[in-house]
Amino acid sequence: MPEGKAAFREVLPKQGQLSVEDAAAMVLCKPKVLPLKSVSLEKLEKLQRAALEAARPADGTPPPRP
């Protein structure tokens, strides 16, 4: 940081009209803290996944034709 008076000097207009433009800025959606899952929810999801797996025909069987 240079020393002395010449370094930086703020400019404040003392005469005339001061105007501040207040444009509404667009807003971002907020970051999301993710909720943790309860044990029963995890178990439910596990069961559902397993049920889906069981319902799905095994690999190699041809898909049913309409």
Add this chain to the structure above:
Amino acid sequence: MGLEPLFQAWSYFRRRKFRQCSDLCSQLLERPPSEQEQPESEYTAFQAAWSLKTRALTEMVYVDEIDMDQEGIAEMMLDENAIAQVARPGTSLKLPGTSQGAGPSPAVRPVTQSGRPITGFVRPSTQSGRPGTMEQAIKTPRTALTARPITSASGRYVRLGTASMLTNPDGPFINLSRLNLAKYAQKPKLAKALFEYIFHHENDVKNALDLAALATEHAQFKDWWWKVQIGKCYYRLGLYREAEKQFKSALKQQDMVDTILYLAKVYLRLDQPVTALNLFKQGLDRFPGEVTLICGIARIYEEMNNISSAAEYYKDVLKQDNTHVEAIACIGSNHFYSDQPEIALRFYRRLLQMGVYNCQLFNNLGLCCFYAQQYDMTLSSFERALFLAENEEETADVWYNLGHVAVGIGDLNLAYQCFKLTLVNNNNYAEAYNNLAVLEMRKGHIEQARALLQTASSLAPHMYEPHFNFAVLSEKVGDLQRSYTAAQKSEEAFPGHVDTQQLLKQLKQHFAML
């Protein structure tokens, strides 16, 4: 020389090796009857094996009934238990606006569809908020995550009915239609296991209710356990007042925490949170320091948008049980959204120390680290979160939050990529559409921004951001009429938003001048 097979099966059961237990029991049950000893006592070894197998099969698919709750559109809208169309302030869970305590502002804490701030913990019943009106319920886009069954009879309960398919590939173990329920009701020891099997494994509430009714008659209405089970069946069938009667009668006979929790669940379904609160508080007089009761109070306050009281009760929970994941997570997220990421970080770190190891936790750690200016940990946490993500929705959430980190460090290119990746993983991510639109707008691409915002607002009409942004954008290009409608929607979603109000005022002035 091996173990006695029945004892071996019992041992498997105790060690929660249900598959082995069930297989061994099947072998025992298939033995020819001559090998089985003659009945000396009331129960034979054959019956013991049968009972053990029902219990093992039940345990395989058992989910705590207290936590199980899913309300379908039909139950919610055709609610014949509602007393008043518009509830008095602070007495209903349905209208988030009726809370007395000031909830957090949506400008800080994102809200769910139903206008409730997002929570730190999800349970089956909190998973898909309650839309307030039929219109909202139907309008809500049916994405993979928000899809709600038409009735609970068509929802999870039935899908879980395929449980029998899981545990018994070659047909059901017990053929319910050929069962003589009256005979089993005479034998209380078998009947209890059989009931749980019918209720949890087969999900056949009607038969379960029949059995319970017969059994409670056999017990001369003196067994509180059967009353609780009948109450559970009534609850599933939607007969809440009858369920309430059963639970109350059971409580008179035997004071149990479980029964209190079931009864409170009935009151919550009847939308009487205040009654449920009183019930919990009375319960706490009889069972001082009971964690589930305190936690129940905290949940109700949280659902009623009274976050400060909820936090108090969650702290009480932690005083009794300092490893309570739900309480820690909720307090953590509260701190994060009240501008104290450092404290939130400590709570989440505590969870990590306790052995919780999943995508959500690392994502939260990453966010807290970033906002607490611990930059060294941020990216590695997010990396871990991405690695641990189990499905595309979770990956999308992590990329979305990474996008915020990128915005925070000013790397808009990276942010753009992150939000794009969010959409690749989950095409219905309204927040990412909105944020992409903001970035596009900065680049001066008005048309793209407009399209993205329209997508965002149709996907998530409950968020104020896309509406507000659309209003700002339209105002900029001179489309005042559209700007006005969008601003009105934004005000509806977030009445206290100052910028929206200013914009509306400006627009009204414009219109007045015309």
